[in-house]
Amino acid sequence: MTAFRPRPEPDEVAARVTSTAAELLEVLWGRASTAPVSASQLRVMLILEHHEGINLRTLADSLASTPPSTSRLCDRLQAAGFVERGVSPADRREVRLYLSGRGRAFLSDLRGRREQELRSVLDRMPAAQRIALVQGLEAFCDVAAARIHDDDAAARGRTA
Amino acid sequence: MTAFRPRPEPDEVAARVTSTAAELLEVLWGRASTAPVSASQLRVMLILEHHEGINLRTLADSLASTPPSTSRLCDRLQAAGFVERGVSPADRREVRLYLSGRGRAFLSDLRGRREQELRSVLDRMPAAQRIALVQGLEAFCDVAAARIHDDDAAARGRTA
DNA sequence: TATTGTTATACTCTATAACTATA
C-alpha cells in the first residue's frame, strides 16, 4: 500500500506506533462524554487553565482561530459559568479571561472519567510494558511541553 | 488541588501520564492541518478505512452520532471525492459506504504530516526512553484495539 | 492611525421530527 522503505529509521517506527496509539485513544476517549461542554469549548478551558488572565486575541491565536469565533465561544462558556471575563487594568480595550471554580471542577471530573477509560486498557497490559510505557511517556511529555512552550514564545515574538 | 491519595496505584500513575501525553499530542497535532477535511469528516474516513462497505446506520452508531448528521457528512465527503456510496445487493434500502482512492491518499498524506510533528519530539528524546515508549505503546495498541473491537461486537449484539 | 473586541452575515456540523422507499 505504501512506498518501498529500505531500513526504516528508529524514529520512523516510533512515530508510526505513537500515531496509531493516538488514533486508538481518540476512539476510546470518544466514549467519555464531555457534555455539556463541546470539543471547542474544552480546548478553550485547557488553554485558560495554564494561562490565567490571557486576552481574547492571544487565546484566538492559541486556538489557531479568529477573535469573533473565540468571542462567541467565551459568550457561551461564560453563560454556562465555566469562564469569567474581566477588564485589563493596563489597557481598557483588553478582556482578561479566567477559568471559574466550576470550570476547574469540570476539568478535574472529565480527567477522572477519561483516565478510567485508560485504566481499562492499562490494567490489561503486562506490567513490564506498562512500566516501559510510563518511562517513555514521561520523557515524551518533557520534550513535547518544551517544544510547545518554545513555539508559543516564538509566536509571541513575531506578533509583538 | 486534588484530594489526598495514599499510595497511588501504578495504573493510576500510568493513566495520569498517558492522559497528559495525549493532551500534549492534541496541541501538537492541531498544527498539522487536516484541510479541506473537517475533524468530523476525518473520523468518518478513519472508520471507513477499516470497515469497507459499512452501512449508514452502523457508521452513525460508530460515530455516536445520528443518521441525518452522518448522511450530510457523507454528502460532502462524496462531493469532495473522498467517499463513495453504493447500493446493497441484499437490501435495496441500505447504502454501502466506501473510501475512494483519493480518500486513502489523503489519509496517507495526513499521517505523514502528523508523524513529522511527532518526530520533532521523538528525535529529541533519549534513545533508551524512546525504545521504552515504543515497547509500551505496542502493548497498549494491542490491548486497546482488542477492547474497541470487543465493545463494537457487543454493541452489534445488543442492536441485532 | 493602529489595536482590541464585538456585531453582521454566511456556511458547516449537529440534533430532533417528519417524510419516502423498501422489507
Add this chain to the structure above:
DNA sequence: TATAGTTATAGAGTATAACAATA
C-alpha cells in the same frame, strides 16, 4: 408495521467583513 435513509428545521461553531471603543 418496522427499518434504512433523506429532507426540514433549529441551534452551535467557524470564518470574513464591518463596526465601536480605546490607545
